[in-house]
Amino acid sequence: MIIPMLILVLTFAWVLSHMMTVSPITNKLAGLVDAEVIQAELERVGYYDPWYVQLGLYYKNFFTGDWGKSYVIRDQVPVIDVILEIYPRTIELMIIPIVLSPFLAVKLGLSSAKHKDKSKDIFIRALAIFGAGFPVFWIATLLQLTFGYYLEIFTYGALDFPVVFANTPGMKYPAPAGRFKTGFRIIDSFLYNDQLYLWDTLIRLILPALCVTFVSLAAITRQTRSSMLDVLDQDYIRTARAKGVIEKDVINKHALRNALLPTSNLIIGGTATALLGSFFIEVTFDYKGFGYYMVRSIFLGDYLVINGLLVFSTVILLTGTLVADVMYTIIDPRITYT
């Protein structure tokens, strides 16, 4: 299923880049109005080739590992290199929410369902509906304002890049000197034993990671609560209680396992989406990860980068679906794929 999907996605991405109205040529040669220069550039990149030549070349290059070179964003850097550079950043940002939020959310949803209509439940529901209803970027902006601007505990920019705010401090401490780098800042700082760099990285990661965790927490908590309440109404729970099973086992063994089925769908889907980075968080905090580059490349019409990122994200989503199918058989032994 994955291979035909991939070819379809490739074709689709190619069609999309054909329909694009933003011209990368004008963005690249900004300021030049000389018609001849633009004409020559158009001919050089193969604008006047027939479409089947372009499409065939695209397939051939894609499967031989040549994903093209970034045209506007980074001058002539291969797209694969761009992805390899920016992707560790997104993983670094998302690893905390991915690990933390399912556990926390299932716990919260469980206790909310157990203490239905008590003050605990009302508090958790209010929290969940706040996180699910208010836009992420608004929460992020408010956090930025409070902790970055008024209290000055954290910075409101991202890593060591120039940012839109003129007064944002960059990274205080430079990256450790060394030939070998993984791209993960935290791992790098451990490799070279650079505590200041580690601290600097962490303090910039806390606010965005907090936002992402909060939002994904809200969705999973709501789902867990409703499916848990649904399950607790079932006959087999009454049977278990009538048999004299202690309440802890009723919840953890009988109810939770069944309630987790719809929730696991959300968790795995959320993980796959989180791996693509949250556009809103990355744009708000100027965190130059996957989502940020996607938005930039669409703005500037850098279609090879767009295609690369789109295909890459599709591969991740498809892998996520595959993992979800496998996980289903583990969680629910009744399901078999033959």
Add this chain to the structure above:
Amino acid sequence: MTEQSYKKAIAYQEQEPESYRKKHLKRFLKFYLTPGWRDPEFLSQEYQIDKIKSKRRRFRRLLRPLTLLGIVMIIFILILAVYTPWLTPYTIDELTIPYIPPGEKPFDAPSAVHLLGTTKYGYDVLARIIWGARTTILMALIPVSISIGGGLILGTISAYFGGTVDYLMMRFVDLMYGFPNLVLVIILVPILGQQLFTSLVIYGFLFIPYRIRFMRSLALQVKQLEFIEAAKTGGAQKFKVMFKHIIPNAISPMVIAFFGGAAVAVLGLAGLAFIGFGDPTVASWGTDINWARATFSNVNAAFWPGLLIGITSIGFMLVGDGLRDALDPRLSL
């Protein structure tokens, strides 16, 4: 309904049915909800049944405090959207891109003239918020109507015909499931043009596959019931079976999904505007936040639009939850 009101209804029937009914239409509205109310005998039977039931559970369940809060929130936004010209002296042309108000300082603090200060280019924040309500109501209704409508029809067709049609449809749905949806919206909107309606329609169409799969599973359940068989045996045409028998019996989860979808659509489209792909010729709350996030001189410009986005989506969510509790007896939250 109480005993009295039933007796009244029966009495009305016996006296002067036509003229009285026309005169007091409002009083009769509630009786229209009772099936067969025109027949006095049937009505009294219905009354006995209702007495045994002792309460109208559906409406009682619907009117819970949280659901009422949601309805109040939606009505508040609707009032902002409907009575816009009365609430603010500004017109939409004075608040959008080509026009730049002379002599106004951008991102100014609140003053007597501008109650919530000004935003980029010196537009009035309060006026933009009030005008943004119209955009948001459109954002909530149009995409979800498209996706639910398309999903309803295509899903029913897929479930009813089965075979090749079903197979092709499901492969298409699988294909669309593979794409990251929000990414696709963000790519497609700048390509196809940034007008508000284009983005709404794109958003609606991209969510059709999810609705198809949902509707198909609902329609497959209904399809196996006896009355479908009876209708077929009676010689009903295919489309009549689909639209008069299957859809009305499978529609209630879709109606609930409408409200949840509206909340998601408001958030998603506001996010689209926030990233910078919004229509510059309409007042949109997402664009407001985008403009105001980089400056700290007027916090109101970023705070209030986001709060209102939250109010809208939470309102839709609460109403959706309330409807699900009322209509879906299986789930009791």
